[in-house]
Amino acid sequence: MKTTPTTMGSKISVVLASTLHDPENRISKLIEGSHQALERLFKSTIVVTTPNTPTKTHALLNSLGIEVHKGGETVINTYRTALKRAAERNPEHTFHCDFDRILHWVKAYPEELAEATVTHINHDLVLYGRTHRAFQTHPETQTTTEATANRIASHILGFPKTRDLISACWRLTPRLAQSILSLPTPNKYGFYIEWPIYAWREAENPVYIEVEGLEWETPDRYLPEIREKGYEKWLQSFQTPRE
Numbered sequence: 001m002k003t004t005p006t007t008m009g010s011k012i013s014v015v016l017a018s019t020l021h022d023p024e025n026r027i028s029k030l031i032e033g034s035h036q037a038l039e040r041l042f043k044s045t046i047v048v049t050t051p052n053t054p055t056k057t058h059a060l061l062n063s064l065g066i067e068v069h070k071g072g073e074t075v076i077n078t079y080r081t082a083l084k085r086a087a088e089r090n091p092e093h094t095f096h097c098d099f100d101r102i103l104h105w106v107k108a109y110p111e112e113l114a115e116a117t118v119t120h121i122n123h124d125l126v127l128y129g130r131t132h133r134a135f136q137t138h139p140e141t142q143t144t145t146e147a148t149a150n151r152i153a154s155h156i157l158g159f160p161k162t163r164d165l166i167s168a169c170w171r172l173t174p175r176l177a178q179s180i181l182s183l184p185t186p187n188k189y190g191f192y193i194e195w196p197i198y199a200w201r202e203a204e205n206p207v208y209i210e211v212e213g214l215e216w217e218t219p220d221r222y223l224p225e226i227r228e229k230g231y232e233k234w235l236q237s238f239q240t241p242r243e
Helices: 028-041 055-063 075-087 099-108 110-118 132-136 140-156 174-181 191-202 218-229 231-238
Strands: 014-020 044-049 067-070 093-096 125-130 170-172 206-211
Touching: 014 028, 014 075, 014 099, 028 044, 028 055, 028 099, 028 110, 044 055, 044 075, 055 067, 067 075, 075 093, 075 174, 099 110, 099 218, 110 206, 125 132, 125 191, 132 140, 140 191, 170 174, 170 191, 174 191, 218 231
Parallel strands: 014 044, 014 093, 044 067, 125 206
Antiparallel strands: 093 170, 125 170
């Protein structure tokens, strides 16, 4: 993890706010293998699922003591619900990361994630970006489009070089979370880059760090297919106009 000088101290109250889209119920084994590690890192975990995530996933999460809610019909509504539910727990900080991504992070880079939850505790906003290596693990359909968004957003914020602002992973104070929740939502996908831009401008002392753990997590769900077809052939399904 590349950081600026770190402020370490006693563990603060951090609530994990996550979103989950798992229509094929592929994530159960990952949840069972990682939930205890998340319990050690966060005061509580809130997961908001898309409407077509099956009820059996809800039941599993509930059985493990994870708070689960159904999100709205759009991606933006699911993300907003996660932030809102986390704010209701009165945390000192909310840590937002998609649930499949943090399950990969805690499995592949547990020490890095543990540090990320407590480092820079005096900053009201931490934006977690992907290292160059982690970014390049994603399929070209993502790296091409997301690199463009990152270049534009970095220019808007006056950064001397491009930063990865579209990773959708942040730690922020309740004040900033409420500010984001007050924003209008004219575009159901634009918030991915609008929120970090807005939060960075509103924050009193924001900081940006890059991590390895936000590498591409999707292969975790498709290991049988990858073993059968080979990684490169399996990857072709993500190189489509729709993607």
